[in-house]
Amino acid sequence: MRITSLSHTALTILLILAIEACKESKPSVENSHPEGEKLARSYCASCHAFPDPALLDKKTWETGVLPVMAELMKPGTSGLAGQDSGIYGQQATPTEPISPAQWAQIVQYYTSNAPEILEPAKDSLEPVLVGMPQFKAFPFYGRFSSPVTTLVYVDTTTRKIYFGDGNAGKVFVTISAFTFTDSFITNPGATDIHPVKSTAVVSIGFIAPSFLPLGRLETLTGKRDPVPIISNLRKPLQAVYTGLNQDGRKDIIIAEFG
């Protein structure tokens, strides 16, 4: 009897695991719009991971997320696909602009496969505590109406802190007491800085979602325009200076996003 009930339990667990595994690979119950799914997997996944319809309820897709994504994708216009691919030649994103009919198929796919009401998440994690007793927060960015911080770099040697702001198109330098001492004009959206002999900055050029190759590695010249070292980069995030080929000169490795 005992063995039977044990094997029964094991079978139940196996069944649950099998069901869970199925859920993993196919979260939506049944896709009623395969063409819409194909389009979503191609277009939506060109900017971020493909989101399954089951993640949100129908109304949120319809009135919350999809209108915002439509704005980013601009159906019927050249949208992402029409953007210049710069030094890359070929894009990993769909080459055809999305048509209003294709957009309607994507909307259909999300709205008809999403649940009416989302099950509340079964949260077994400890709640996140707000506040760190060792630190005291104080506002620092009072000088811009809408700051977009793209870089914070702490130079422990000179005890300076560098802030890049995407809207201002500048890098601000502070001393450790958090007062600005200096600022440099940069290509908008500084993401990395090398404050060596002549300060070099990596910047993305345009902070809205885009594949435009407006990124640069440039050297700062104080108040005058920065001097580009490499242009036409696509969302560059970091530069590393190192010797790769033993020619005694530094090579630059640049990482791009996406």
Ligand code: HEC
């Ligand atoms: C042009 C790039 C781009 C494309 C294409 C795109 N998205 Fe997004 N998506 C974004 C960005 C950027 C955000 C973050 C927006 C924000 O936080 O304000 C985002 C956020 C989201 C979110 C999270 C929303 C939230 O409130 O947190 C969902 C869900 C989403 N996208 C779904 C989609 C779907 C579905 C598609 C295809 C129909 C799509 N996205 C296509 C750029 C894109």
